[in-house]
Amino acid sequence: MIRVFLTFVACVWAMGAAAQTLGTSTGPVRLEPMASGLDTPWGVAVLGDGAFLVTERGGRLLHFKDGKRTVVAGVPRVKAQGQGGLLDVTVGRSSVRPPYEVFLTFSKPQPGGGAGTALARGYLDASGRRLRDVQVLFEAAPGGKGGRHFGSRVVEGRNKELYVTIGDRGDRPSAQDRSNHNGSVVRIRRSGKPDPRNPFLNTPGVQPEIWSYGHRNPQGAVVNGRGDLWVVEHGAKGGDEINRVVKGGNFGWPVISYGTHYNGAKIGEGTAKPAMEQPRFYWDPSIAPSGMMIYSGRLWPEWQGDFFVGSLKFDYIARLSGLPIQEVEQIKGPETERIRDIIEAYDGSIWFIAEGSGTVWRMTPE
Amino acid sequence: MIRVFLTFVACVWAMGAAAQTLGTSTGPVRLEPMASGLDTPWGVAVLGDGAFLVTERGGRLLHFKDGKRTVVAGVPRVKAQGQGGLLDVTVGRSSVRPPYEVFLTFSKPQPGGGAGTALARGYLDASGRRLRDVQVLFEAAPGGKGGRHFGSRVVEGRNKELYVTIGDRGDRPSAQDRSNHNGSVVRIRRSGKPDPRNPFLNTPGVQPEIWSYGHRNPQGAVVNGRGDLWVVEHGAKGGDEINRVVKGGNFGWPVISYGTHYNGAKIGEGTAKPAMEQPRFYWDPSIAPSGMMIYSGRLWPEWQGDFFVGSLKFDYIARLSGLPIQEVEQIKGPETERIRDIIEAYDGSIWFIAEGSGTVWRMTPE
Numbered sequence: 086m087i088r089v090f091l092t093f094v095a096c097v098w099a100m101g102a103a104a105q106t107l108g109t110s111t112g113p114v115r116l117e118p119m120a121s122g123l124d125t126p127w128g129v130a131v132l133g134d135g136a137f138l139v140t141e142r143g144g145r146l147l148h149f150k151d152g153k154r155t156v157v158a159g160v161p162r163v164k165a166q167g168q169g170g171l172l173d174v175t176v177g178r179s180s181v182r183p184p185y186e187v188f189l190t191f192s193k194p195q196p197g198g199g200a201g202t203a204l205a206r207g208y209l210d211a212s213g214r215r216l217r218d219v220q221v222l223f224e225a226a227p228g229g230k231g232g233r234h235f236g237s238r239v240v241e242g243r244n245k246e247l248y249v250t251i252g253d254r255g256d257r258p259s260a261q262d263r264s265n266h267n268g269s270v271v272r273i274r275r276s277g278k279p280d281p282r283n284p285f286l287n288t289p290g291v292q293p294e295i296w297s298y299g300h301r302n303p304q305g306a307v308v309n310g311r312g313d314l315w316v317v318e319h320g321a322k323g324g325d326e327i328n329r330v331v332k333g334g335n336f337g338w339p340v341i342s343y344g345t346h347y348n349g350a351k352i353g354e355g356t357a358k359p360a361m362e363q364p365r366f367y368w369d370p371s372i373a374p375s376g377m378m379i380y381s382g383r384l385w386p387e388w389q390g391d392f393f394v395g396s397l398k399f400d401y402i403a404r405l406s407g408l409p410i411q412e413v414e415q416i417k418g419p420e421t422e423r424i425r426d427i428i429e430a431y432d433g434s435i436w437f438i439a440e441g442s443g444t445v446w447r448m449t450p451e
Numbered sequence: 452m453i454r455v456f457l458t459f460v461a462c463v464w465a466m467g468a469a470a471q472t473l474g475t476s477t478g479p480v481r482l483e484p485m486a487s488g489l490d491t492p493w494g495v496a497v498l499g500d501g502a503f504l505v506t507e508r509g510g511r512l513l514h515f516k517d518g519k520r521t522v523v524a525g526v527p528r529v530k531a532q533g534q535g536g537l538l539d540v541t542v543g544r545s546s547v548r549p550p551y552e553v554f555l556t557f558s559k560p561q562p563g564g565g566a567g568t569a570l571a572r573g574y575l576d577a578s579g580r581r582l583r584d585v586q587v588l589f590e591a592a593p594g595g596k597g598g599r600h601f602g603s604r605v606v607e608g609r610n611k612e613l614y615v616t617i618g619d620r621g622d623r624p625s626a627q628d629r630s631n632h633n634g635s636v637v638r639i640r641r642s643g644k645p646d647p648r649n650p651f652l653n654t655p656g657v658q659p660e661i662w663s664y665g666h667r668n669p670q671g672a673v674v675n676g677r678g679d680l681w682v683v684e685h686g687a688k689g690g691d692e693i694n695r696v697v698k699g700g701n702f703g704w705p706v707i708s709y710g711t712h713y714n715g716a717k718i719g720e721g722t723a724k725p726a727m728e729q730p731r732f733y734w735d736p737s738i739a740p741s742g743m744m745i746y747s748g749r750l751w752p753e754w755q756g757d758f759f760v761g762s763l764k765f766d767y768i769a770r771l772s773g774l775p776i777q778e779v780e781q782i783k784g785p786e787t788e789r790i791r792d793i794i795e796a797y798d799g800s801i802w803f804i805a806e807g808s809g810t811v812w813r814m815t816p817e
Contacts, residue, residue, distance in 0.1 A: 117548070133798035135501030151517065178749050181798045181815055182483070243752075383544050386609075431797040432499035432547045449547055 107418040111387050113451035116420050123443035128173040131430045133181040142170035148213025159216035163191040164200035167232015178241050184208035190237040201228025202237045202251045222277035225266040229254040234302040243312035246280050252302035257339040263291040272296035284333030299336035305377030317377045317394050320344045323369035337361040366410050373398035376426040382433025395424025473784040477753050479817035482786050489809035494539040497796045499547040508536035514579025525582035529557040530566035533598015544607050550574035556603040567594025568603045568617045588643035591632035595620040600668040609678035612646050618668035623705040629657040638662035650699030665702035671743030683743045683760050686710045689735035703727040732776050739764035742792035748799025761790025
């Protein structure tokens with residue numbers, strides 16, 4: 086009886102998909118499909134009123150509430166090409182009543198046919214119909230014409246500052262060149278201005294928004310309870326990294342890496358160099374990581390403080406724990422096909438996007 | 452424009468009441484009336500799907516969701532007399548999908564016309580229409596005929612155990628008499644059985660559910676992040692207490708107290724006695740405390756770890772902080788009339804019941 090009911094609820098947006106059970110180290114978990122039939126979903130965020138938002142890379146922002154799906158109007162125009170399009174979505178940490186403060190990252194069309202990773206903010210009422218007062222807070226300069234390595238996650242720090250991760254746009258040397266934003270993490274205020282405590286504000290020729298650089302393509306980010314920023318980034322072959330981001334840090338790409346080029350060629354100067362940061366963990370072989378979360382909820386006390394990272398390539402959720410951190414578990418099933426994003430909802434449930442099936446899943450203890 | 456919208460949302464259940472602003476030590480807060488026109492509301496609990504539950508002492512359990520109010524069927528029959536009736540409501544900590552596990556405390560009619568504080572559990576689907584599989588897990592023996600001092604809060608410990616607070620039923624010596632449950636905190640498993648680690652399981656003539664005793668009328672309870680149980684209780688005149696409840700502890704009523712009888716007479720033997728626990732804080736004059744919460748949310752980082760206690764008598768919310776704990780703030784306005792319950796919702800907002808106006812308020816930063 087209980088199972089029948091749950092399946093019914095889960096089906097509202099799943100168009101036939103049913104709740105599933107999956108084994109984990111702490112016992113079975115229940116997976117409910119909250120939305121399915123999505124076209125290349127990229128980011129998911131929950132609202133306090135039981136609604137949630139999902140981006141589709143092609144440019145749509147969708148609002149789901151009690152079985153009703155709404156395509157949100159007023160979303161910025163994106164250049165949906167290659168890995169670019171409408172990317173991350175997050176809601177301001179203190180925004181728990183409408184109008185909700187919604188942040189979006191996207192590849193913003195630029196004059197000449199290129200695009201740059203950008204951050205916009207808008208406000209959404211409880212109906213989810215239209216994003217209002219939309220403002221572009223940040224746009225990477227100079228962007229680029231290629232369709233690769235946009236990043237891009239947006240996360241909020243402890244003092245309301247915003248971090249946006251930006252890939253190297255396929256232009257490797259640009260990650261070491263601080264006159265542009267590519268291959269960096271930027272830190273800005275909600276006004277769009279560089280954070281006044283940024284490291285290079287007074288360094289000539291350096292973009293003032295830069296917080297750290299030498300990144301390849303960070304597609305996961307999280308701020309922990311102490312306010313530290315962590316990112317996970319796609320490396321070269323055998324060099325996907327988890328990094329604890331420090332102020333002004335140079336994370337080495339493409340000078341140092343634990344990976345090799347995909348054609349087998351050596352990268353740069355090796356694995357370590359003075360004044361360049363070491364990863365806290367790296368995967369060899371590469372898993373193609375996207376989405377990152379640190380669990381803090383009540384549903385799995387055993388997992389509190391652990392990292393969860395999605396794998397696009399090997400179709401699993403990595404759980405990492407310990408000091409130094411290690412991958413301690415692979416949560417894997419037919420439902421974990423190409424994990425693109427993973428978040429913790431207010432109630433402690435874990436939500437993730439399976440890009441492979443175009444589904445948003447909600448995980449709770451069985 | 453924003454204000455107009457919020458007021459509209461707030462009015463759905465407020466029948467005309469509007470959102471209000473109140474000053475606090477950390478800046479203004481917004482109060483939204485989530486439900487009003489209630490008849491002696493006693494307990495409030497939120498569900499993960501945006502719905503919430505409210506008890507009315509007369510015996511109704513109400514389910515609110517998106518502007519729809521449902522009277523929940525299947526609630527146990529109560530003896531609504533004096534301070535008795537349908538009292539607390541809480542939802543299992545891990546119960547984040549339907550059917551939700553709902554706990555209710557109430558004064559259960561007993562043969563001969565009396566009533567005893569009891570705990571029932573039932574399961575509620577997302578419609579909120581009917582509590583199913585209702586089971587009485589605990590009933591105080593022997594109860595009593597009077598209409599005073601039932602307690603009664605129910606809170607969940609870290610290992611899924613349940614604590615229920617029980618008043619002395621106006622029969623003062625019974626609080627020291629462990630052959631009955633009056634004036635005690637009981638600890639049981641979800642099966643209704645005494646917790647196997649209870650202190651008096653092997654003590655002849657003692658009720659095996661008792662975890663602590665010597666309480667007068669505890670109407671607030673909370674388990675902190677370390678698993679410690681704290682209660683707040685109505686004392687005699689000038690003797691309202693916050694207690695950190697320890698296993699097997701004797702909290703002294705009516706042998707010791709910082710209060711006096713309301714007729715001015717001395718109570719028992721003074722304020723302290725060997726083998727009896729001291730309060731962690733007491734109020735003189737008494738505030739008539741009901742409802743207790745420790746804040747852990749993201750909306751007010753400054754308040755994390757602080758206690759919040761409602762005052763029935765002086766119409767405010769007490770914030771307590773520090774070691775030893777002290778009352779550091781009184782949150783007070785026309786909306787805080789006779790605070791009966793106070794909880795933290797999943798999203799970090801603070802919800803409280805103003806019994807005076809029959810309103811459930813939700814507090815968020817302005």
